[in-house]
Amino acid sequence: MKKLNRFASTMMVTTAAASAVLAMTATSAQAATTYTPTGGPGANFVGSSVSFTDIEAGQTLTCTQFDLSGSIISSGSSRAYGADGGTLGTLSSSGCSHPLAGPTTVTPNGTWTVAITGDATGSSWPAKLKNVSADVSAVNCDFSASGEVNGTFNDSTQVFTPNAGASGLTIDSGAGAPTGSMCVTLDLQSGDNVAVGGSWTNTPPSGSAALDISNP
Template structure:
């Protein structure tokens, strides 16, 4: 009986080793598929735009970006555009000293998933962001990307904490005007965002969802 038991044990170990060598290791996905739409919208309430080095913050009652899902149901590489966001608007933007603040978009941003889902959320990015910020006697530009995570269940895009990929830009022009000098706004300064963008489709469209491959 002892010899039989040992033989069974050896057989089980050999089988396990054979399966381990026969089965390829799990690999991360390289593509994703957005569905939903055809229209898409991201809107944040109580958004804060913080210019980190000069320690100055712009608060906006609302910021909204709207557009359409690109080729819903079609797989694409991580980082490839999933949503075009050609519509942009803000309400109630303000700086505690400089007062009412005009924030306008100069480009058409896009939204893309950039990696595998973890815990039900996807690493994602708003790309090609260029905002013009205007006060009397101060104009500056903010550009770059907004890195964060997209949660399909909560229908939200949450920017990363701290630096998100935006900076004060040197083009179309560096910060210009006497108040820009007073507050020491400099091209290259880091920009942080605080707030969550809810993904709420307009009437007649369905919620944005993400799947592999």
């Protein structure tokens, strides 16, 4: 049954990816190629109901606190879509747990960045978290995940919301591959796609302005 569930989940991911490609080809070409972030200098993205779901295994990890803070890069300067608009080097999480594995430690690593990737729809801009990396540890289960988190940033509400489904984040192979009996029980495997739930709201620190996005 586990293998059938994994096969069904994989087919769902493949179908969703194909639908996304068709949707992109059906839309008109973007009007702009550059964007300008204004604000800061500091940025403080506070997580709300943040969760991570291994899509193929159907396993979800939730965290009561998951925050990302740093600074805006070259406020007021135009750059290409996809180029970094902010750097997030102070990463913290706590209160993470899984229904079966219990309390779980999620340690975000390195310096994450955030970028705008396309034209806005109203005040909502396609965006992504880049250089995402985290180590996950529970009783008899350790692994790492890395990649990107695609989503949208609304500069009116200051909220970054991950896209539904596969986010661009996957479970690592090699040294970061799942190890331990609980990982086997949960059917966690290298290459599994991770869906990210919840949202992050930029709450500028004292002396900093909200993040505004404009073209060019």
